[in-house]
Amino acid sequence: MVTFAELERVRRRSDVARKSLAGPETPLIMNAWYVAAMGEAVGRSLFSRTLLGRSVVMYRTASGEVVALQNRCGHRSFPLSHGTLDGDTVVCRYHGLRYGANGDCLALSDGSEPRGKMGVHRFVTAERGPLIWIWMGDPKLASATPLPHPEWLGHPDWDFSIGYAEAKGNYVHLHENLLDLSHLTYLHAKSFGTPEYARAPVEMDIKPDDIQVWRNVQCVLPELYAKPLGWVGKRAMRRSGSQLVSPGLHVNTGIFENLELDKQPEPQPMVKVAQLITPETQHTTHYHYALCRNFARGDEAIGKQMLAGMSNAFSEDLYALEQQTLMQTASVEADDFYEFDIPTDRAGLEMRRRFKQWADAERVPGAAKEN
Ligand code: FES
Ligand SMILES: [Fe+2]
Numbered sequence: 001m002v003t004f005a006e007l008e009r010v011r012r013r014s015d016v017a018r019k020s021l022a023g024p025e026t027p028l029i030m031n032a033w034y035v036a037a038m039g040e041a042v043g044r045s046l047f048s049r050t051l052l053g054r055s056v057v058m059y060r061t062a063s064g065e066v067v068a069l070q071n072r073c074g075h076r077s078f079p080l081s082h083g084t085l086d087g088d089t090v091v092c093r094y095h096g097l098r099y100g101a102n103g104d105c106l107a108l109s110d111g112s113e114p115r116g117k118m119g120v121h122r123f124v125t126a127e128r129g130p131l132i133w134i135w136m137g138d139p140k141l142a143s144a145t146p147l148p149h150p151e152w153l154g155h156p157d158w159d160f161s162i163g164y165a166e167a168k169g170n171y172v173h174l175h176e177n178l179l180d181l182s183h184l185t186y187l188h189a190k191s192f193g194t195p196e197y198a199r200a201p202v203e204m205d206i207k208p209d210d211i212q213v214w215r216n217v218q219c220v221l222p223e224l225y226a227k228p229l230g231w232v233g234k235r236a237m238r239r240s241g242s243q244l245v246s247p248g249l250h251v252n253t254g255i256f257e258n259l260e261l262d263k264q265p266e267p268q269p270m271v272k273v274a275q276l277i278t279p280e281t282q283h284t285t286h287y288h289y290a291l292c293r294n295f296a297r298g299d300e301a302i303g304k305q306m307l308a309g310m311s312n313a314f315s316e317d318l319y320a321l322e323q324q325t326l327m328q329t330a331s332v333e334a335d336d337f338y339e340f341d342i343p344t345d346r347a348g349l350e351m352r353r354r355f356k357q358w359a360d361a362e363r364v365p366g367a368a369k370e371n
Contacts, residue, residue: 018339022355024170024283024328028052029358030137033147034248034278035288036125037132038162042066046090048081050280052136056123057081061088066132067101070120074105080120129154130162130290131276133248137362148246153274153290159299160292161307165314167285169321171247171277174285175351177317178242178250178275181215182344187320191313192222204347211244211354213347218259224309225256228302229269229295235259244351247358250275269295273310283325289314 036051042058048071049056057071057080069090071080078094085091089106090099098107103122105114124135124142128149135142152158167174177183185197196219205212217238226232239255252273257264276288291310296302341349 020356021349021352022172022359023352024172024325026172026356027359027363028171028279028282029247029355030362031135031141031145031358032137032247033126033133033135033142033145035131035276035286036068036134036278038164038288039066039127039130039132042132044085046081046083046085048079049286051134051286052279053281054136055079055081056134056136057090058125058132059085059090061101065101066125066127068123068125068132068134069099069103070123072120073097074118074120130160131288148249150245150249150251150272150274152272152292158272158292158294159297159303160290161303162288162290163307163311163314164289165287165311165318166280167287167318167321168283169285169318169325170283171279171285172352172355173321173324174275174277174287174317175244175247175250175355176345176348177321178252179211179213179244179347179351180344181213181240181242182342183320184240187316188313191309191316192224202344206347206350211347211351212241213243214239214241216240221256224306224313225254225271228293228299228306229256229258231256231258234261242347244347247355248277250277265295267294269293271306283329287314287318 030052034051036056037047037049037058041047043060045059047058049058055071056068058066058068060066069080073080073092073094075092075095075097078092080090080092080099083091083093088101096109097105099120100106103119105118108114124139126133126147128147131149133147133149153160181202184192185195196217197215200215200217203214205214218235219238220226220233221229221231221236221238223232226234236259237257241253243251245251252275254271256269270293272292274290276290278286280286289310291307293306
Protein backbone atom coordinates (compact mmCIF):
# COMPACT_ATOMS: atom_id res chain seq x y z
CA MET A 1 0.00 0.00 0.00
CA VAL A 2 1.44 3.36 -1.07
CA THR A 3 1.21 5.92 1.69
CA PHE A 4 0.05 9.46 1.02
CA ALA A 5 3.49 10.79 2.04
CA GLU A 6 5.22 8.53 -0.53
CA LEU A 7 2.75 9.58 -3.18
CA GLU A 8 3.39 13.20 -2.36
CA ARG A 9 7.18 12.76 -2.66
CA VAL A 10 6.82 11.13 -6.08
CA ARG A 11 4.40 13.82 -7.19
CA ARG A 12 6.83 16.59 -6.22
CA ARG A 13 9.68 14.86 -8.09
CA SER A 14 7.38 14.40 -11.06
CA ASP A 15 6.37 18.09 -11.01
CA VAL A 16 10.01 19.18 -11.12
CA ALA A 17 10.76 16.76 -13.96
CA ARG A 18 7.66 17.86 -15.90
CA LYS A 19 8.83 21.48 -15.93
CA SER A 20 11.74 20.46 -18.14
CA LEU A 21 9.50 18.62 -20.61
CA ALA A 22 7.44 20.00 -23.49
CA GLY A 23 3.72 19.47 -23.13
CA PRO A 24 0.45 20.91 -24.43
CA GLU A 25 1.09 24.32 -22.89
CA THR A 26 4.67 24.73 -24.17
CA PRO A 27 4.91 27.46 -26.83
CA LEU A 28 5.10 25.99 -30.33
CA ILE A 29 8.52 25.69 -31.96
CA MET A 30 8.50 28.24 -34.76
CA ASN A 31 12.00 27.82 -36.20
CA ALA A 32 11.44 24.53 -37.98
CA TRP A 33 10.12 23.30 -41.32
CA TYR A 34 6.58 21.94 -41.26
CA VAL A 35 4.30 20.60 -43.99
CA ALA A 36 1.78 23.30 -44.91
CA ALA A 37 -0.26 21.29 -47.41
CA MET A 38 -0.02 18.80 -50.21
CA GLY A 39 1.03 20.45 -53.45
CA GLU A 40 -2.16 19.34 -55.17
CA ALA A 41 -4.30 21.22 -52.59
CA VAL A 42 -2.87 24.58 -53.65
CA GLY A 43 -3.73 26.00 -57.06
CA ARG A 44 -5.07 29.14 -58.73
CA SER A 45 -7.57 29.93 -55.99
CA LEU A 46 -7.18 31.05 -52.39
CA PHE A 47 -6.71 28.24 -49.87
CA SER A 48 -6.49 28.97 -46.17
CA ARG A 49 -5.30 26.96 -43.22
CA THR A 50 -4.23 27.74 -39.68
CA LEU A 51 -0.62 26.72 -39.10
CA LEU A 52 1.19 27.20 -35.79
CA GLY A 53 -1.64 29.38 -34.58
CA ARG A 54 -1.50 31.77 -37.55
CA SER A 55 -4.02 31.91 -40.36
CA VAL A 56 -2.24 31.49 -43.70
CA VAL A 57 -3.59 31.95 -47.24
CA MET A 58 -1.91 30.01 -50.04
CA TYR A 59 -2.13 30.04 -53.82
CA ARG A 60 -0.02 29.58 -56.94
CA THR A 61 1.08 32.38 -59.19
CA ALA A 62 0.37 32.10 -62.91
CA SER A 63 3.86 30.58 -63.26
CA GLY A 64 3.05 27.90 -60.64
CA GLU A 65 5.08 29.27 -57.72
CA VAL A 66 3.54 28.67 -54.28
CA VAL A 67 2.75 31.80 -52.24
CA ALA A 68 1.87 31.72 -48.53
CA LEU A 69 0.75 35.00 -46.97
CA GLN A 70 -0.59 36.03 -43.61
CA ASN A 71 -4.35 35.58 -44.07
CA ARG A 72 -5.24 38.76 -42.26
CA CYS A 73 -5.69 41.98 -44.15
CA GLY A 74 -3.42 44.64 -42.71
CA HIS A 75 -6.25 47.16 -42.92
CA ARG A 76 -9.04 45.74 -40.72
CA SER A 77 -8.10 42.08 -40.24
CA PHE A 78 -10.53 40.66 -42.81
CA PRO A 79 -9.46 37.17 -43.98
CA LEU A 80 -7.77 37.58 -47.35
CA SER A 81 -8.87 34.07 -48.31
CA HIS A 82 -12.44 35.41 -48.58
CA GLY A 83 -11.29 37.79 -51.30
CA THR A 84 -10.28 37.06 -54.88
CA LEU A 85 -7.16 36.27 -56.83
CA ASP A 86 -6.66 38.67 -59.73
CA GLY A 87 -3.67 37.46 -61.73
CA ASP A 88 -1.05 37.05 -58.99
CA THR A 89 -2.65 39.74 -56.79
CA VAL A 90 -4.95 39.10 -53.82
CA VAL A 91 -7.86 41.54 -53.52
CA CYS A 92 -9.41 41.95 -50.07
CA ARG A 93 -13.15 41.59 -50.19
CA TYR A 94 -13.83 44.19 -47.52
CA HIS A 95 -12.34 47.46 -48.90
CA GLY A 96 -10.53 46.16 -51.96
CA LEU A 97 -6.89 46.60 -50.92
CA ARG A 98 -4.63 44.72 -53.31
CA TYR A 99 -1.63 42.64 -52.23
CA GLY A 100 1.14 41.34 -54.49
CA ALA A 101 2.70 37.89 -54.17
CA ASN A 102 5.45 39.29 -51.93
CA GLY A 103 2.76 40.53 -49.51
CA ASP A 104 3.23 44.23 -50.31
CA CYS A 105 0.07 46.33 -50.56
CA LEU A 106 0.00 47.57 -54.17
CA ALA A 107 -3.21 49.61 -54.22
CA LEU A 108 -5.84 51.09 -51.91
CA SER A 109 -9.64 51.00 -52.37
CA ASP A 110 -9.60 53.82 -54.94
CA GLY A 111 -6.74 52.24 -56.89
CA SER A 112 -4.15 54.72 -55.66
CA GLU A 113 -0.75 53.56 -54.48
CA PRO A 114 -0.28 53.44 -50.71
CA ARG A 115 1.95 56.10 -49.22
CA GLY A 116 4.79 54.30 -47.50
CA LYS A 117 5.28 50.56 -47.18
CA MET A 118 2.23 48.53 -46.13
CA GLY A 119 1.60 44.84 -46.47
CA VAL A 120 1.23 41.42 -44.93
CA HIS A 121 3.89 38.85 -44.10
CA ARG A 122 4.97 36.34 -46.74
CA PHE A 123 6.17 33.05 -45.31
CA VAL A 124 9.08 31.07 -46.73
CA THR A 125 7.91 27.92 -48.53
CA ALA A 126 9.58 25.08 -50.41
CA GLU A 127 7.85 22.53 -52.62
CA ARG A 128 9.38 19.05 -52.72
CA GLY A 129 7.74 16.04 -54.35
CA PRO A 130 4.08 16.00 -53.31
CA LEU A 131 4.51 18.38 -50.37
CA ILE A 132 4.65 22.09 -49.62
CA TRP A 133 6.84 22.90 -46.62
CA ILE A 134 6.62 26.17 -44.73
CA TRP A 135 8.92 28.06 -42.36
CA MET A 136 7.00 30.38 -40.05
CA GLY A 137 9.78 31.42 -37.69
CA ASP A 138 12.68 33.79 -38.19
CA PRO A 139 13.09 33.93 -42.00
CA LYS A 140 16.84 34.49 -41.67
CA LEU A 141 17.20 30.97 -40.26
CA ALA A 142 15.21 29.21 -42.99
CA SER A 143 17.93 28.96 -45.62
CA ALA A 144 20.45 27.68 -43.07
CA THR A 145 18.13 24.85 -42.01
CA PRO A 146 17.99 21.86 -44.36
CA LEU A 147 14.52 20.82 -45.45
CA PRO A 148 13.79 17.50 -43.73
CA HIS A 149 12.00 16.09 -46.81
CA PRO A 150 12.94 12.37 -46.98
CA GLU A 151 14.65 11.45 -50.26
CA TRP A 152 12.48 8.33 -50.74
CA LEU A 153 9.21 10.32 -50.65
CA GLY A 154 8.54 10.97 -54.31
CA HIS A 155 11.63 8.95 -55.41
CA PRO A 156 11.01 6.74 -58.49
CA ASP A 157 12.06 3.57 -56.59
CA TRP A 158 9.14 3.98 -54.17
CA ASP A 159 5.36 4.16 -54.54
CA PHE A 160 3.54 6.43 -52.15
CA SER A 161 0.05 7.34 -51.00
CA ILE A 162 -0.76 10.15 -48.60
CA GLY A 163 -3.49 10.44 -46.00
CA TYR A 164 -4.56 13.34 -43.83
CA ALA A 165 -6.39 13.75 -40.54
CA GLU A 166 -6.93 16.57 -38.14
CA ALA A 167 -5.72 15.43 -34.73
CA LYS A 168 -7.54 16.81 -31.73
CA GLY A 169 -4.53 17.11 -29.49
CA ASN A 170 -1.17 18.80 -29.05
CA TYR A 171 1.61 17.83 -31.46
CA VAL A 172 4.02 16.84 -28.66
CA HIS A 173 1.69 14.01 -27.64
CA LEU A 174 1.52 12.83 -31.25
CA HIS A 175 5.34 12.69 -31.38
CA GLU A 176 5.31 10.86 -28.07
CA ASN A 177 2.86 8.31 -29.43
CA LEU A 178 5.10 7.69 -32.44
CA LEU A 179 8.20 7.04 -30.32
CA ASP A 180 6.34 4.63 -28.10
CA LEU A 181 6.12 1.17 -29.62
CA SER A 182 4.67 -0.34 -26.44
CA HIS A 183 1.12 0.67 -27.34
CA LEU A 184 0.98 -1.35 -30.57
CA THR A 185 -0.23 -4.60 -29.03
CA TYR A 186 -2.98 -2.85 -27.09
CA LEU A 187 -4.25 0.24 -28.87
CA HIS A 188 -3.71 -1.40 -32.27
CA ALA A 189 -4.75 -4.93 -31.28
CA LYS A 190 -7.28 -5.00 -34.13
CA SER A 191 -5.10 -3.34 -36.80
CA PHE A 192 -1.34 -3.93 -36.81
CA GLY A 193 -0.31 -4.83 -33.28
CA THR A 194 0.42 -8.55 -33.06
CA PRO A 195 0.52 -10.10 -29.54
CA GLU A 196 4.27 -10.91 -29.89
CA TYR A 197 4.96 -7.18 -29.98
CA ALA A 198 4.52 -6.55 -26.26
CA ARG A 199 7.08 -9.20 -25.36
CA ALA A 200 9.79 -8.13 -27.84
CA PRO A 201 12.54 -5.96 -26.36
CA VAL A 202 12.74 -2.34 -27.45
CA GLU A 203 16.08 -0.96 -28.60
CA MET A 204 16.47 2.77 -28.08
CA ASP A 205 19.20 4.70 -29.79
CA ILE A 206 19.32 8.17 -28.28
CA LYS A 207 21.99 10.46 -29.70
CA PRO A 208 22.39 14.24 -29.37
CA ASP A 209 20.95 14.76 -32.86
CA ASP A 210 18.85 11.65 -33.34
CA ILE A 211 16.29 9.56 -31.45
CA GLN A 212 15.34 6.11 -32.75
CA VAL A 213 13.38 3.21 -31.31
CA TRP A 214 13.44 -0.28 -32.86
CA ARG A 215 11.73 -3.56 -32.21
CA ASN A 216 12.41 -6.90 -33.95
CA VAL A 217 9.57 -9.38 -33.83
CA GLN A 218 9.20 -12.85 -35.31
CA CYS A 219 5.53 -13.20 -36.06
CA VAL A 220 2.82 -13.88 -38.56
CA LEU A 221 2.55 -10.46 -40.16
CA PRO A 222 -0.68 -8.53 -39.71
CA GLU A 223 -2.89 -8.53 -42.80
CA LEU A 224 -2.02 -4.93 -43.58
CA TYR A 225 1.44 -6.10 -44.70
CA ALA A 226 0.91 -9.84 -45.26
CA LYS A 227 -1.71 -9.40 -47.99
CA PRO A 228 0.18 -7.03 -50.29
CA LEU A 229 3.34 -9.12 -49.80
CA GLY A 230 1.48 -12.37 -50.53
CA TRP A 231 2.70 -13.70 -47.15
CA VAL A 232 -0.63 -14.42 -45.43
CA GLY A 233 -0.12 -16.98 -42.63
CA LYS A 234 3.69 -17.07 -43.13
CA ARG A 235 6.20 -16.53 -40.32
CA ALA A 236 8.22 -13.41 -40.83
CA MET A 237 10.78 -11.23 -39.12
CA ARG A 238 9.33 -7.75 -38.74
CA ARG A 239 11.70 -4.94 -37.87
CA SER A 240 9.91 -1.74 -36.90
CA GLY A 241 11.61 1.54 -36.28
CA SER A 242 10.54 5.01 -35.37
CA GLN A 243 12.82 8.01 -35.75
CA LEU A 244 12.33 11.58 -34.67
CA VAL A 245 13.72 13.75 -37.46
CA SER A 246 12.43 17.21 -36.58
CA PRO A 247 9.44 18.84 -34.83
CA GLY A 248 7.60 18.42 -38.16
CA LEU A 249 8.66 14.90 -39.11
CA HIS A 250 8.90 11.37 -37.84
CA VAL A 251 9.92 8.41 -39.96
CA ASN A 252 8.53 4.94 -39.32
CA THR A 253 10.22 2.04 -41.03
CA GLY A 254 9.03 -1.54 -41.40
CA ILE A 255 11.46 -4.13 -42.82
CA PHE A 256 10.14 -7.60 -43.59
CA GLU A 257 11.84 -10.97 -44.06
CA ASN A 258 9.90 -14.13 -44.89
CA LEU A 259 11.24 -16.87 -42.60
CA GLU A 260 9.69 -19.61 -44.73
CA LEU A 261 11.49 -18.68 -47.94
CA ASP A 262 15.07 -19.74 -48.80
CA LYS A 263 15.51 -16.84 -51.15
CA GLN A 264 14.27 -13.42 -50.09
CA PRO A 265 12.71 -11.02 -52.60
CA GLU A 266 14.94 -8.26 -53.94
CA PRO A 267 14.95 -5.49 -52.85
CA GLN A 268 14.07 -6.44 -49.28
CA PRO A 269 10.41 -5.39 -48.78
CA MET A 270 10.09 -2.23 -46.74
CA VAL A 271 7.55 0.39 -45.86
CA LYS A 272 8.50 3.87 -44.83
CA VAL A 273 6.00 6.31 -43.43
CA ALA A 274 6.71 10.02 -43.26
CA GLN A 275 4.64 11.21 -40.31
CA LEU A 276 4.20 14.88 -41.11
CA ILE A 277 3.16 16.72 -38.00
CA THR A 278 2.21 20.38 -38.09
CA PRO A 279 0.68 22.13 -35.11
CA GLU A 280 -2.51 23.92 -36.14
CA THR A 281 -3.07 25.47 -32.73
CA GLN A 282 -1.75 24.66 -29.31
CA HIS A 283 -4.38 21.90 -29.03
CA THR A 284 -4.95 20.67 -32.59
CA THR A 285 -2.58 19.23 -35.18
CA HIS A 286 -2.52 18.75 -38.96
CA TYR A 287 -1.42 15.18 -39.54
CA HIS A 288 -0.36 14.09 -43.02
CA TYR A 289 1.13 10.62 -43.42
CA ALA A 290 2.89 9.48 -46.53
CA LEU A 291 3.02 5.72 -46.82
CA CYS A 292 5.83 4.59 -49.14
CA ARG A 293 6.60 1.04 -50.21
CA ASN A 294 9.20 -0.65 -52.38
CA PHE A 295 7.07 -3.73 -53.22
CA ALA A 296 3.83 -4.32 -55.15
CA ARG A 297 5.09 -1.47 -57.32
CA GLY A 298 2.62 0.31 -59.54
CA ASP A 299 -0.36 -1.53 -58.03
CA GLU A 300 -2.81 1.25 -57.23
CA ALA A 301 -5.37 -1.03 -55.62
CA ILE A 302 -2.76 -2.26 -53.13
CA GLY A 303 -1.68 1.33 -52.47
CA LYS A 304 -5.29 2.24 -51.66
CA GLN A 305 -5.82 -0.83 -49.47
CA MET A 306 -2.64 -0.20 -47.51
CA LEU A 307 -3.47 3.47 -47.04
CA ALA A 308 -6.97 2.55 -45.82
CA GLY A 309 -5.51 0.01 -43.37
CA MET A 310 -2.91 2.51 -42.17
CA SER A 311 -5.54 5.27 -41.81
CA ASN A 312 -7.62 2.90 -39.74
CA ALA A 313 -4.66 2.16 -37.45
CA PHE A 314 -3.79 5.85 -37.14
CA SER A 315 -7.39 6.65 -36.28
CA GLU A 316 -6.77 4.52 -33.17
CA ASP A 317 -3.85 6.79 -32.25
CA LEU A 318 -6.00 9.85 -32.85
CA TYR A 319 -8.70 8.39 -30.65
CA ALA A 320 -6.12 7.95 -27.85
CA LEU A 321 -4.80 11.48 -28.39
CA GLU A 322 -8.27 12.99 -28.25
CA GLN A 323 -9.20 11.07 -25.12
CA GLN A 324 -5.93 12.04 -23.45
CA THR A 325 -6.55 15.69 -24.35
CA LEU A 326 -10.14 15.60 -23.09
CA MET A 327 -8.97 14.11 -19.82
CA GLN A 328 -6.23 16.72 -19.43
CA THR A 329 -8.46 19.65 -20.21
CA ALA A 330 -11.83 18.60 -18.83
CA SER A 331 -11.12 17.02 -15.50
CA VAL A 332 -10.16 18.64 -12.25
CA GLU A 333 -8.15 16.06 -10.39
CA ALA A 334 -7.28 15.93 -6.75
CA ASP A 335 -3.81 17.25 -6.01
CA ASP A 336 -2.43 13.76 -5.65
CA PHE A 337 -2.71 12.98 -9.39
CA TYR A 338 0.52 12.64 -11.32
CA GLU A 339 1.54 10.85 -14.51
CA PHE A 340 4.24 8.26 -13.98
CA ASP A 341 6.62 6.94 -16.61
CA ILE A 342 7.50 3.39 -17.65
CA PRO A 343 10.80 2.23 -19.25
CA THR A 344 9.43 2.39 -22.83
CA ASP A 345 8.74 6.13 -22.34
CA ARG A 346 12.45 6.99 -22.33
CA ALA A 347 12.67 8.07 -25.99
CA GLY A 348 9.50 10.15 -25.72
CA LEU A 349 10.75 11.85 -22.57
CA GLU A 350 14.02 12.69 -24.30
CA MET A 351 12.06 14.17 -27.24
CA ARG A 352 9.98 16.27 -24.84
CA ARG A 353 13.14 17.52 -23.09
CA ARG A 354 14.62 18.62 -26.44
CA PHE A 355 11.39 20.27 -27.64
CA LYS A 356 11.20 22.21 -24.38
CA GLN A 357 14.79 23.40 -24.75
CA TRP A 358 14.17 24.47 -28.37
CA ALA A 359 10.94 26.26 -27.48
CA ASP A 360 12.67 28.04 -24.57
CA ALA A 361 15.65 28.99 -26.76
CA GLU A 362 13.30 30.82 -29.16
CA ARG A 363 12.08 32.96 -26.30
CA VAL A 364 15.54 34.23 -25.34
CA PRO A 365 15.98 37.54 -27.24
CA GLY A 366 18.57 37.23 -29.98
CA ALA A 367 19.09 33.52 -29.36
CA ALA A 368 16.76 31.91 -31.91
CA LYS A 369 17.71 28.32 -32.60
CA GLU A 370 16.99 26.43 -35.78
CA ASN A 371 15.81 22.81 -35.62
S1 FES B 1 -10.06 44.87 -44.27
FE1 FES B 1 -9.11 44.39 -46.09
S2 FES B 1 -9.32 46.16 -47.26
FE2 FES B 1 -10.17 46.72 -45.35
FE1 LIG C 1 0.08 3.99 -32.84
